[in-house]
Amino acid sequence: CHWHCCQTGQSGRWVYKLTVFPLLLQLPAGPKRLLATQAAQQVALNVPETKVTTLENGLRVASEDSGLTTCTVGLWIDAxxxxxxxxxxxxxxxxEHMAFKGTRKRSQLDLELEIENMGxxxxxxxxxxxxxxxxKAFSKDLPRAVEILADIIQNSTLGEAEIERERGVILREMQEVETNLQEVVFDYLHATAYQSTALGRTILGPTENIKTINRxxxxxxxxxxxxxxxxVLAAAGGVCHDExxxxxxxxxxxxxxxxQGEAPALPACRFTGSEIRVRDDKMPLAHIAIAVEAVGWSHPDTIPLMVANTLIGNWDRSFGGGVNLSSKLAQMACQGNLCHSFQSFNTCYTDTGLWGLYTVCEPGTISDMMHFAQMEWMSLCTSVTxxxxxxxxxxxxxxxxLHLxxxxxxxxDIGRQMLCYSRRIPLHELEARIDVSGREVCTKYIYQRAPAVTAVGPIEQLPDYNQIRSGMFWMRT
Incomplete structure (x- = not known):
């Protein structure tokens, strides 16, 4: 997911990228290995309970008390x-930008000073x-943190002067986003995969909208x-659920x-196999994304697709390991110098998703990289061991x-899962669902599916869409 952030006193855009290096831990066979396995299972069962309470107005309160001296508390809103x-x-x-620009109780300066003084x-x-x-605050400051959150979402003044100032900030942010080619490619990917639907639009919105949005x-x-x-009001760290x-x-x-009337319905978003290409031969590298339609958070096939996503993995030239990496695509990329980097992704929404690959290549290796990437996709359906x-x-x-x-x-994790699943899935249940996931799921979503493709840069050697699509229709041997 590519999310837009703004902090108190400044605005910016953060891109969260998690790179995990495979760690192979060899345990000796026999009793010691059995004891280690039992200990790991016991640790999973000893994770603090996530307590959930629903208020009369439907607002859900969910927390996990780990006894820390600090805590994080926040509002996760299904909007x-x-x-x-x-x-x-x-x-x-x-x-979101306007939330920190003053309320009926606090000016922007008062809000910033109060947060700073709390540390x-x-x-x-x-x-x-x-x-x-x-x-994020000290556990003893939980009441003040909750009160501030309540104040900024219920009592923001949304002053005209502040709106005009933030209008300029967001327009500058849009210019910065255009220089982040990964963000650009993924916005194009949504635009072509979900064209003419709500998911196809960008989060920041078009320039003409930013210039006209009013109070x-x-x-x-x-x-x-x-x-x-x-x-959902979610909290973790040193928090008391009753408090x-x-x-x-x-x-x-x-x-x-x-x-007062009908609740806003979740807009249906139809997936379309199509492409967007922006050729610029002056750029040194090509940025390419290819994806097929996947499933939403609560679908039974979500976990198997996560396993398949992990099988493809990610790679960067700065990685060590070379041909000894566990990902076959990483081995081929390293041996053949196919790309500068690649990363598989599995982006989930409520009722749909995108499962695919993003890669950065030199112009001369694009065709080979696409070929071997699709070969690996097909192997997930046919020959993975x-x-x-x-x-x-x-x-x-x-x-x-490691993420938690x-x-x-x-x-x-609590806030997102409460919105997606209406509960938080315990770790032992999540591990059990991963263990029972099968390989046959990949065939349903990869084999004989029309993909969405986006590419930016010197992409003359990128196969045309019909060639890429035909790669998804290879006969199984």
Whole structure:
């Protein structure tokens, strides 16, 4: 996911990229190995419980108390750019910028000084399906952090002067985004994969919208989407769930829980196999993404597709290991000097997703890289071995556990899962679902599927769309 962030006192765009190096741990056979396995299972079962409570207005409170001296608390809201239309596209991100620009109780300066004096961090980001506001602070300051979060989403002044100032900030941010080719390629990928639908639009919105969004648009978005049933108050670290419930009732109890009319429906987004190419021979490298339609968060095939995604893996020229890497595509890329880097991705939304590969190549190796990438996709459907699948499952488990390092990623995991699944999946259940996932799922989503393709740069040697598509229709041997 590529999310847009703005911090107190400054605006920017953060791209979260997680690179995990495979770690092979050889345990001796016999009793010691058995004891180590039992100990790992016991650790998984001893993870603090995620407690969940639903208030009368539908707002859900979810927390995990790990006894730390710090905590992260935030609001996960089921409202992102997917709920916008062509006219107000960019409103959710604009509103995120406005959240820290003053409330009826605090000016922008007061808010910034209060956060600084607490030694806390206040942040926000917008994605295609969610808007998030969160704070990281000392555990003793949890009440103040919750009160500040409640203040900025319920009492923001949305002043005209501040709106005009942020309009310029967002326009400059858009210029910065255009220099990040990975962001550009993924925006193009959504535009062609979900063309003429809400998921095909960018999170920042078009320039003409940014220039015309007004206070009325922002207020309308808040009153339409910021309802109790669509909000999760999540916390992790040194937090007491009962205290968090009391704080939620006091600060969020007046949030409306019902709609006067019908609740906004999730817009249907149809996947289209198609392509976008932007040829620029002056660029030194080509940036290419290819993806097929995958599934949403709650679909049973999500976990098997994550395993398949881990099998393809990622690689960069700076990596060590060379031909000894576990990913076959990484071995071929290293031996044949096929690309500068590649990374597989599995982007999930509520009812759809994108499963694919992003790569950065020199002009002369594009055709070979695409050929070998599609060969590996086909091998997932035909010839992947049990040992390769077992290794990918272990690596996926490791990646998930390494990601949950600290109160902030745990809090984010709680908030996202509450919106996606209406519960937080325990680690032992997640591991069990990974263990039972099968290989046959890949055939349903890769074999004989029309992909979406985007490419930017010197792409003269990129095969045409019909050639790429025919690669997905190779006869199995």
């Amino acid at each position: 992102g750019s997917r709920y916008e239309n062509q006219r107000n596209n960019g409103t959710a991100h604009f509103l 806390a961090h206040l942040n926000a980001y917008t994605s295609r399906e969610q808007t998030v506001y969160y704070a 009325g648009d922002l207020v309308e978005y808040i009153t339409t989407h910021y309802k109790g049933p669509r909000i 968090l419930i009391d704080l939620a009732k006091y600060h969020f109890g007046k949030l409306p829980g019902r709609y 049990d040992s390769e699948v077992a290794r990918a499952k272990n690596l996926l488990k490791t990646n998930m556990l 390092d600290g109160s902030t990623p745990i809090c984010e």
